[in-house]
Amino acid sequence: MTSMTIRADNLTWGVGQKTIVRDVSLRVEKNETLGLIGPNGSGKSSLLRLLAGLKRPRSGQVEIEGQNIASLSRRALARQLAFVQQSAASDTNLSVRDVVKLGRTPHRSALSGWSSADEAAVAAAIARVDMVARRGQAWQTLSGGERQRVHIARALAQSPTIMFLDEPTNHLDIHHQIEILRMVRDLDLTSVVALHDLNLASMFCDRIAVMQNGALVACDLPSKVMTESLLHEVFRIKAEVSPDESSGRPHIRFCSE
Amino acid sequence: MLVALAFVVALATTIGDYRIGFGTVVLAISNGLGLTGADIPPIQESVVWDLRLSRALVAALSGAGLALCGAILQALLRNPLAEPFVLGVSAGASTGAVCVIVLGIGAGSLSLSMGAFAGAFSAFALVALLSNGATSGPNHTILAGVAAAQLFNALTSYIVTTSGNAQQARDVMFWLLGSFGGVRWPDFQLLILVIVFGLAVCLWMARTLDAFTFGDEDAAALGVPVARIRLVLFAVTAMITATIVSMVGAIGFVGLVVPHAARYIVGPLHLRLLPASAALGAVFMVLADIASRVVATQQTVPIGVVTALVGVPFFAIILYRARPST
Numbered sequence: 134m135t136s137m138t139i140r141a142d143n144l145t146w147g148v149g150q151k152t153i154v155r156d157v158s159l160r161v162e163k164n165e166t167l168g169l170i171g172p173n174g175s176g177k178s179s180l181l182r183l184l185a186g187l188k189r190p191r192s193g194q195v196e197i198e199g200q201n202i203a204s205l206s207r208r209a210l211a212r213q214l215a216f217v218q219q220s221a222a223s224d225t226n227l228s229v230r231d232v233v234k235l236g237r238t239p240h241r242s243a244l245s246g247w248s249s250a251d252e253a254a255v256a257a258a259i260a261r262v263d264m265v266a267r268r269g270q271a272w273q274t275l276s277g278g279e280r281q282r283v284h285i286a287r288a289l290a291q292s293p294t295i296m297f298l299d300e301p302t303n304h305l306d307i308h309h310q311i312e313i314l315r316m317v318r319d320l321d322l323t324s325v326v327a328l329h330d331l332n333l334a335s336m337f338c339d340r341i342a343v344m345q346n347g348a349l350v351a352c353d354l355p356s357k358v359m360t361e362s363l364l365h366e367v368f369r370i371k372a373e374v375s376p377d378e379s380s381g382r383p384h385i386r387f388c389s390e
Numbered sequence: 391m392l393v394a395l396a397f398v399v400a401l402a403t404t405i406g407d408y409r410i411g412f413g414t415v416v417l418a419i420s421n422g423l424g425l426t427g428a429d430i431p432p433i434q435e436s437v438v439w440d441l442r443l444s445r446a447l448v449a450a451l452s453g454a455g456l457a458l459c460g461a462i463l464q465a466l467l468r469n470p471l472a473e474p475f476v477l478g479v480s481a482g483a484s485t486g487a488v489c490v491i492v493l494g495i496g497a498g499s500l501s502l503s504m505g506a507f508a509g510a511f512s513a514f515a516l517v518a519l520l521s522n523g524a525t526s527g528p529n530h531t532i533l534a535g536v537a538a539a540q541l542f543n544a545l546t547s548y549i550v551t552t553s554g555n556a557q558q559a560r561d562v563m564f565w566l567l568g569s570f571g572g573v574r575w576p577d578f579q580l581l582i583l584v585i586v587f588g589l590a591v592c593l594w595m596a597r598t599l600d601a602f603t604f605g606d607e608d609a610a611a612l613g614v615p616v617a618r619i620r621l622v623l624f625a626v627t628a629m630i631t632a633t634i635v636s637m638v639g640a641i642g643f644v645g646l647v648v649p650h651a652a653r654y655i656v657g658p659l660h661l662r663l664l665p666a667s668a669a670l671g672a673v674f675m676v677l678a679d680i681a682s683r684v685v686a687t688q689q690t691v692p693i694g695v696v697t698a699l700v701g702v703p704f705f706a707i708i709l710y711r712a713r714p715s716t
């Protein structure tokens with residue numbers, strides 16, 4: 134299959150005696166949006182880091198567009214692949230625009246000037262996350278959700294073909310949550326998004342992968358994955374799942390008992 | 391900035407125990423450069439050219455180098471308190487110097503500077519080893535630096551207390567606090583090579599340093615080969631610092647504070663911050679050297695004392711003006 138963009142085989146990773154990601158194999162197709170759900174500590178962030186080549190797996194390998202990422206340079210990888218971290222902090226007081234400009238790092242050489250392509254990518258990315266009015270504002274003065282949007286803009290400015298987002302919506306108000314996820318879905322990008330909101334995952338993701346204790350326990354269409362028994366088993370909750378009236382996607386109602 | 395630098399250097403060559411007019415100084419310098427052949431007393435010409443000018447220029451380069459290293463380490467270690475000596479370089483240098491002064495290792499064949507340089511580099515090597523070739527995180531590196539510094543300081547104290555006499559201990563302390571007294575042209579030539587090379591490498595990597603803003607892993611996600619860059623930049627800063635320390639002693643404060651002042655003026659992006667730090671460090675150090683000679687004409691006040699005395703008030707002003715508006 135030529136449309137396969139990301140292909141992970143038997144990924145295992147751990148620290149010391151502890152195995153954190155166990156034997157995960159995964160395929161993501163071109164332009165697909167894959168949701169990644171699972172309880173705290175189930176290994177979502179770790180799996181994303183492995184897929185992005187930020188950690189070296191103990192065993193197994195990751196291929197991107199048919200190339201083993203271990204054989205690519207960091208810079209070559211960063212031109213194809215952007216990563217939005219779960220939390221990224223800094224003491225440095227850059228402006229919003231300067232932070233987004235960092236996204237152009239893999240495309241610029243040490244002494245090359247600022248090209249019109251760079252400028253266009255940065256301007257478009259800032260507009261995309263609705264931060265035009267605040268582009269001159271200092272990083273330290275932004276709210277949590279604004280910071281998150283700036284990080285997403287930086288990833289967009291990288292002009293990647295693949296984007297990994299680790300809980301990109303966890304500081305956002307509901308308007309921006311939906312806005313960002315809609316954007317991720319509609320972009321011509323292959324993306325893997327770790328999410329905690331099951332309804333949002335079910336609304337915006339083409340497929341959903343479920344992690345539990347470091348293992349991948351399911352990876353399929355939302356309607357196949359979001360079942361009452363799976364939610365009970367993985368998240369230890371009681372929920373009612375019914376198809377949404379307009380979209381037909383599963384809608385989850387949590388029961389208080 | 392360059393004008394300011396030229397001005398303070400000229401000022402530094404004019405001021406001294408032996409009074410020479412400003413006009414004579416300018417003539418002496420242009421004679422030295424081979425531009426003019428003015429007729430001035432040879433002794434005045436020699437004082438200006440051989441003693442004062444070389445001293446002022448070495449001071450300028452030392453200030454530039456220390457400030458540059460400080461700016462780089464603050465970025466790499468993401469710690470505003472980082473300065474050129476966090477990697478244990480000055481402690482290592484003092485141990486090396488003490489070995490030469492007190493123990494007489496090398497028996498005259500090794501100069502004080504060479505001993506200090508060797509000590510500085512062994513300290514750096516130890517830190518690099520302890521922090522797994524700079525692959526582990528910034529805090530790990532800082533701790534390794536602290537450990538190395540403690541070890542070498544203990545070694546120094548041990549050597550001084552067990553085999554030195556009071557005079558030697560005083561020599562060592564003076565040497566450590568820094569002095570531009572003994573520098574001559576050959577020092578300048580070595581130093582300018584090291585600084586120009588170091589500055590070139592650092593400017594080449596300036597944009598890469600910006601990518602460290604949100605941490606090592608984030609820099610890696612932006613395509614930076616983190617471990618390699620860290621190792622190269624640590625080695626370059628260690629080389630610059632070791633050269634300066636072995637020449638003029640461990641002059642504190644400049645490498646810590648000047649980068650903050652520069653950041654306040656030109657902002658945090660390194661393509662501007664690095665040259666600004668270097669220039670500001672140069673001006674500051676020359677001024678401090680002038681102050682050290684003016685304040686106490688008969689004694690030599692160690693330059694490290696002056697940099698702190700002059701620098702702290704400046705720094706206080708910056709801290710006050712840059713305080714977050716609440």
Ligand SMILES: Nc1ncnc2c1ncn2[C@@H]1O[C@H](COP(=O)(O)OP(=O)(O)OP(=O)(O)O)[C@@H](O)[C@H]1O
Nearest residue numbers: 148151153171172173174175176177178179180219
């Ligand atoms: N470097 C590390 N050293 C030790 N343990 C680690 C390390 N990195 C992750 N872990 C552990 O591995 C487990 C998985 O972590 P991970 O961050 O991947 O979880 P997650 O699914 O992203 O959780 P969350 O929903 O809270 O973000 C956790 O129990 C964590 O404590």
Ligand SMILES: [Mg+2]
Nearest residue numbers: 177178219299
């Ligand atoms: Mg996580």
